[in-house]
Amino acid sequence: MQKTNHSDVVLSVKNVKKQIGGKPIIKNVTFDVYGGEIFGFLGPNGAGKTTTIRMLVDLIKPTSGEITICGEDIQRHPEAALRSVGCIVENPEAYSYMTGWDNLEHFARMQRGIDEARIREVVAIVGLETRIHDKVKTFSLGMRQRLGIAQALLGRPKLLILDEPTNGLDPKGIKELREFVRMLADQGMSLFISSHLLSEIQLMCDRVAIISRGEVLAVGTVDDLLRGTDNYVVWQFEQPDAGKRLLAGERDVRIVPGNEHRIDESVLAGMKDAQITTMNQDRVAALVAKAVRAGIGVVSVQSIAPTLEQLFLRMTEGESIG
Amino acid sequence: MDRLLPLIQNETLKIWKKKRFFVIVLVLLILIPVFTYAQLRIAETNKKNFKDWHNQLVQQINEYQNMLSSDRIPDEWKRSRRIAVQQLQYYLDHDVNPNSPDGVTFTRSFMSNAVTLFFPLLVLAIASDLVSGERTSGTIKMLLTRPVRRWKILLSKLVALTFYVSLTVVVSGVLCYLISGAVFGYNGWEIPVFTGFVIQGSSIESSFVHAVPQWLYMLMEAGLIWVSSMTVAILALMVSVLVRSTSASIVTMMAAVISGTILSSMSSSWHSAKFIFSVNLQLTDYLAGSPPPITGMTLGFSLLILAFWAAVSLAVSFSVFTKQDIMN
Amino acid sequence: MRTLSSANLWKFIGIAAVLCTVMLLAGFGYAVKDMLYPKSEAYSGSEDLPALPAGGNLSESKEINVTAIGDSLTKGTGDSSGEGYVKQLVALLKTKYPDTAVRLNNNLAVNGMKADQLAKLLDTDKGYRFALRQANLIVFTIGGNDLFQIAAGASPSRMTGELKLDKLQAELPQGLDRLDAITKRLNAINPNAHVVYVGLYNPFYDIGDYREGSLQIQKWNERAYALLHRYPNMSMVPTFDLFENTISRYLSSDHFHPNHNGYAQIAARIVQSLE
Numbered sequence: 001m002q003k004t005n006h007s008d009v010v011l012s013v014k015n016v017k018k019q020i021g022g023k024p025i026i027k028n029v030t031f032d033v034y035g036g037e038i039f040g041f042l043g044p045n046g047a048g049k050t051t052t053i054r055m056l057v058d059l060i061k062p063t064s065g066e067i068t069i070c071g072e073d074i075q076r077h078p079e080a081a082l083r084s085v086g087c088i089v090e091n092p093e094a095y096s097y098m099t100g101w102d103n104l105e106h107f108a109r110m111q112r113g114i115d116e117a118r119i120r121e122v123v124a125i126v127g128l129e130t131r132i133h134d135k136v137k138t139f140s141l142g143m144r145q146r147l148g149i150a151q152a153l154l155g156r157p158k159l160l161i162l163d164e165p166t167n168g169l170d171p172k173g174i175k176e177l178r179e180f181v182r183m184l185a186d187q188g189m190s191l192f193i194s195s196h197l198l199s200e201i202q203l204m205c206d207r208v209a210i211i212s213r214g215e216v217l218a219v220g221t222v223d224d225l226l227r228g229t230d231n232y233v234v235w236q237f238e239q240p241d242a243g244k245r246l247l248a249g250e251r252d253v254r255i256v257p258g259n260e261h262r263i264d265e266s267v268l269a270g271m272k273d274a275q276i277t278t279m280n281q282d283r284v285a286a287l288v289a290k291a292v293r294a295g296i297g298v299v300s301v302q303s304i305a306p307t308l309e310q311l312f313l314r315m316t317e318g319e320s321i322g
Numbered sequence: 323m324d325r326l327l328p329l330i331q332n333e334t335l336k337i338w339k340k341k342r343f344f345v346i347v348l349v350l351l352i353l354i355p356v357f358t359y360a361q362l363r364i365a366e367t368n369k370k371n372f373k374d375w376h377n378q379l380v381q382q383i384n385e386y387q388n389m390l391s392s393d394r395i396p397d398e399w400k401r402s403r404r405i406a407v408q409q410l411q412y413y414l415d416h417d418v419n420p421n422s423p424d425g426v427t428f429t430r431s432f433m434s435n436a437v438t439l440f441f442p443l444l445v446l447a448i449a450s451d452l453v454s455g456e457r458t459s460g461t462i463k464m465l466l467t468r469p470v471r472r473w474k475i476l477l478s479k480l481v482a483l484t485f486y487v488s489l490t491v492v493v494s495g496v497l498c499y500l501i502s503g504a505v506f507g508y509n510g511w512e513i514p515v516f517t518g519f520v521i522q523g524s525s526i527e528s529s530f531v532h533a534v535p536q537w538l539y540m541l542m543e544a545g546l547i548w549v550s551s552m553t554v555a556i557l558a559l560m561v562s563v564l565v566r567s568t569s570a571s572i573v574t575m576m577a578a579v580i581s582g583t584i585l586s587s588m589s590s591s592w593h594s595a596k597f598i599f600s601v602n603l604q605l606t607d608y609l610a611g612s613p614p615p616i617t618g619m620t621l622g623f624s625l626l627i628l629a630f631w632a633a634v635s636l637a638v639s640f641s642v643f644t645k646q647d648i649m650n
Numbered sequence: 651m652r653t654l655s656s657a658n659l660w661k662f663i664g665i666a667a668v669l670c671t672v673m674l675l676a677g678f679g680y681a682v683k684d685m686l687y688p689k690s691e692a693y694s695g696s697e698d699l700p701a702l703p704a705g706g707n708l709s710e711s712k713e714i715n716v717t718a719i720g721d722s723l724t725k726g727t728g729d730s731s732g733e734g735y736v737k738q739l740v741a742l743l744k745t746k747y748p749d750t751a752v753r754l755n756n757n758l759a760v761n762g763m764k765a766d767q768l769a770k771l772l773d774t775d776k777g778y779r780f781a782l783r784q785a786n787l788i789v790f791t792i793g794g795n796d797l798f799q800i801a802a803g804a805s806p807s808r809m810t811g812e813l814k815l816d817k818l819q820a821e822l823p824q825g826l827d828r829l830d831a832i833t834k835r836l837n838a839i840n841p842n843a844h845v846v847y848v849g850l851y852n853p854f855y856d857i858g859d860y861r862e863g864s865l866q867i868q869k870w871n872e873r874a875y876a877l878l879h880r881y882p883n884m885s886m887v888p889t890f891d892l893f894e895n896t897i898s899r900y901l902s903s904d905h906f907h908p909n910h911n912g913y914a915q916i917a918a919r920i921v922q923s924l925e
Contacts, residue, residue, distance in 0.1 A: 054647075054649075058467065059466055059647065061645070079469045079470065079471055082468060085467070089467065093459060093461045093464055097340050098339050109332055110468040110469070111468060111470075151464065155469075334663055335660055338663060374780075376780045376781070377755055377784070380778070384760060388760055391760060391761045392761075411777070414776050414777045484671060485664070485668075485671070486667070489666065489667050491670070492673070518684070518685070518688040530688035532688065534684070542680050543677070545678030545681050548671075548677075621682070621686065622686060625682070
């Protein structure tokens with residue numbers, strides 16, 4: 001596992017446990033997030049992602065363990081620790097009876113050193129200039145999401161925590177978010193992004209922690225963790241039938257029937273007439289050339305990760321083997 | 323402390339923008355004319371039947387005296403009538419009309435009648451969802467993940483709540499005066515009102531009775547109303563911290579307030595009921611010299627009980643709010 | 651869209667609320683001070699007695715104001731309609747003097763009132779004096795409770811024990827002294843009004859042993875007449891004859907007070923006695 005400079009730890013979580021009503025919800029969570037990286041927090045629904053995130057931002061007190069943000073213990077100095085954090089926990093909430101601007105002013109007043117110029121700046125960053133003076137109850141989910149991000153960015157945080165940020169976004173919105181997140185990271189911000197979709201994490205994150213049943217199974221770079229996982233190659237042709245015939249004619253390409261593949265449906269939702277195959281990724285370029293020669297237009301070729309469950313299956317198998 | 327002011331600003335603006343105060347003003351604008359009209363009808367009837375307020379007062383005293391001579395009336399009730407007779411007699415003896423038909427007198431009696439039920443309900447409209455509302459909307463997550471200690475958040479909510487309780491009391495008085503004055507006339511500020519009746523058993527000790535101009539009486543009355551409304555507000559804040567849903571919080575507080583009002587009217591034999599906060603809300607009665615719901619209650623006692631309940635609620639609110647896990 | 655910016659709105663609400671709070675706190679502080687450390691301070695209101703009505707004939711006065719005082723008879727106890735003789739009297743006066751405004755000023759009768767209590771009230775009670783001064787017709791009944799209570803040793807309306815006739819006789823002088831005091835005070839308060847005293851009757855006329863009581867009642871009525879006779883504006887109407895042979899028609903079920911018809915007869919007699 002490759003690690004960046006240790007002095008640059010923005011978020012450190014050590015042996016954090018949480019019991020609720022005597023029942024262990026979080027059994028043992030340990031990881032570090034470094035400056036300027038996009039850190040994925042991957043786990044199926046109910047694995048303890050949200051509980052962990054709530055502990056990071058002092059909404060829930062851990063039963064034991066230590067969480068520090070920029071060197072400040074969240075329990076002992078919550079004010080100092082939270083100063084470096086912007087977050088959206090679960091849904092992006094806002095006071096629906098106030099305008100977007102009033103909401104931002106509200107949260108700006110809760111922190112030192114945020115003036116009107118900064119509010120205007122974050123509004124511009126998320127691109128809400130035209131609607132910011134409307135009541136939040138008239139906002140679409142996407143706009144609320146932007147408002148939530150604007151709110152989280154107000155205090156120029158060193159760490160931005162986003163809980164399932166792609167929920168409810170259309171493919172275009174997801175793509176924009178991905179670019180946006182990358183831009184923030186390039187400016188030196190660390191991002192902590194939770195998701196239950198492996199494909200999403202894969203595309204967005206530098207490093208990832210995988211959590212299941214309240215325990216972190218692995219922490220590492222995405223490539224490390226996904227090595228050995230066979231991705232699907234998903235094709236879209238201008239002439240779907242001709243394309244399908246072409247693929248069927250290749251000996252080392254297997255077309256996966258619609259009910260057999262393990263890709264999250266939400267990922268496939270925007271792709272019309274997609275052909276899902278398993279094949280050697282090195283052969284993709286040659287096959288595209290062949291299709292073009294045959295007069296079949298290739299709309300897109302994507303490598304898509306299987307669902308998380310498959311990864312878990314492999315990880316637990318790996319454990320049992322050795 | 324400098325960080326507290328912006329927080330208070332936040333909470334004050336939120337309550338305003340939630341339009342809670344508009345609702346209160348609207349309720350007042352609907353109810354006050356109704357009561358004014360009812361009072362107008364009473365005044366018209368009296369005008370028809372009595373030549374002069376003296377005659378009306380004399381007749382009222384006479385009616386009470388006749389009730390007192392009846393054997394069927396419970397002793398407790400007789401006691402309060404006997405005290406009322408003595409007070410009316412005092413007014414009569416000093417040539418002061420206790421029910422002068424003017425805007426100020428109407429406002430005074432409206433405010434005093436509103437203290438046990440009406441003002442608590444208005445206060446609940448603001449206080450009940452202060453915390454539970456943030457929970458319902460999920461905004462509490464945003465609120466508590468900002469770099470501000472939780473006790474400051476709750477304190478700012480408490481201060482904003484105090485602001486609106488004050489505004490509610492004052493605006494009620496002003497609206498009542500403006501609306502009823504249009505019918506009864508805008509005078510009556512200087513009319514003397516007697517206070518300082520000391521109740522001893524079923525008779526009143528009048529050696530401390532003195533007259534205050536009605537405007538001063540109203541000011542004192544409003545101050546007492548404010549104290550009992552604040553107690554309700556602080557209790558409602560606690561319930562709002564403890565209960566997840568706003569409607570549950572409103573229902574809980576309404577039940578407490580209403581049961582107190584019922585207890586006040588029937589609990590003469592259950593003496594321990596005097597330790598319940600809602601039995602002690604009618605502070606204005608001490609000013610007017612009306613007999614307390616339970617024998618032996620005094621202004622000092624009631625203030626002590628209310629202060630105790632408020633202090634306990636504040637302690638519970640702050641300790642729970644600063645420690646609890648926000649799970650939803 | 652935004653008529654008032656948030657900052658200005660906050661300033662406005664904040665300042666208004668702080669001012670209100672300060673004012674209310676001051677009011678509360680003053681109330682506590684005033685209640686816990688009361689300063690006694692005599693308040694003397696302005697004496698505000700109404701002018702006496704003009705004397706003379708009722709028929710010639712512009713309006714007739716009736717004030718009734720006394721005991722349960724004036725209250726109208728026993729009349730299921732609640733009118734008693736007073737309200738019926740007012741109604742009769744209205745028909746008799748159609749051009750004059752007739753109003754009942756006050757009916758200040760109290761059940762169980764005795765002559766000494768009434769005398770004291772006339773002495774001390776401002777309300778009584780006020781209501782009596784306004785009137786140009788005063789009607790009253792008194793004495794029944796004094797006599798029968800003494801005789802029965804209890805309130806007459808729930809009399810169960812023996813009625814002692816000798817005691818009745820013994821107490822007559824004291825009762826009449828009180829009536830004397832009442833007439834004096836009435837005259838002092840309002841010398842211009844017509845005063846009508848309704849005489850006593852024996853409610854036990856039909857009960858064999860107590861029929862003798864009528865003699866004592868008549869003695870009272872005779873002496874009472876003598877007391878009233880001193881004042882030219884005072885008169886007395888007799889009622890004893892109504893409750894002898896027709897007692898079952900005019901007495902209510904408590905066997906002490908008249909019923910509606912009995913009161914109607916009393917009212918009719920009062921009207922007859924006025925010119």
